[in-house]
Amino acid sequence: MAKVFTLTEVAEHKTRNDCWVVLFGRVYNVTNFLDEHPGGDEVLLAATGKDATAEFDDIGHSHDAWAMLDKFYLGDLHSEAVPAKTNVTTALPKGTRFKYMTYLIKFLVPLIILNVAIAFYSKSSV
Numbered sequence: 175m176a177k178v179f180t181l182t183e184v185a186e187h188k189t190r191n192d193c194w195v196v197l198f199g200r201v202y203n204v205t206n207f208l209d210e211h212p213g214g215d216e217v218l219l220a221a222t223g224k225d226a227t228a229e230f231d232d233i234g235h236s237h238d239a240w241a242m243l244d245k246f247y248l249g250d251l252h253s254e255a256v257p258a259k260t261n262v263t264t265a266l267p268k269g270t271r272f273k274y275m276t277y278l279i280k281f282l283v284p285l286i287i288l289n290v291a292i293a294f295y296s297k298s299s300v
């Protein structure tokens with residue numbers, strides 16, 4: 175079973191001789207990679223003590239970079255510290271739905287009245 179670390183534990187490893195980073199809820203020991211990292215050691219050292227997933231993602235790391243992660247894998251971050259997945263919903267919020275209905279009614283009602291009026295006048299003019 176994978177070892178589980180808290181963010182506090184991970185944050186204790188933030189030096190050039192002992193550097194851990196958290197990505198995607200997993201803990202990586204990047205100490206031996208600091209000098210080899212094409213993005214430099216500074217960014218890795220600055221990424222310690224927190225979940226650096228967003229930063230890692232923003233760079234748009236290549237497939238090769240992703241494949242390297244396994245080499246440094248140490249364990250998992252305690253689930254309490256992993257940000258919960260956000261539920262993406264395509265449905266409109268309630269308020270917005272109401273707003274659209276109002277627009278629709280505002281547009282449809284005059285159209286119906288106009289239709290009735292045209293029908294009435296064209297009938298009476300015959």
Ligand code: HEM
Nearest residue numbers: 202204212213217221226229230233235236238239242243
């Ligand atoms: C174990 C974790 C990491 C690995 C294995 C890794 C690996 C790599 C590799 C292989 C590259 C070369 C470009 C590519 O192939 O994508 C790269 C570039 C880079 N990485 Fe990482 N990286 C890691 C973590 C991070 C983190 C946490 C950050 C930011 C906080 C970061 C920032 C950068 C930057 C700024 C570049 C340079 C991009 C460029 O010059 O276009 N990396 N990394």
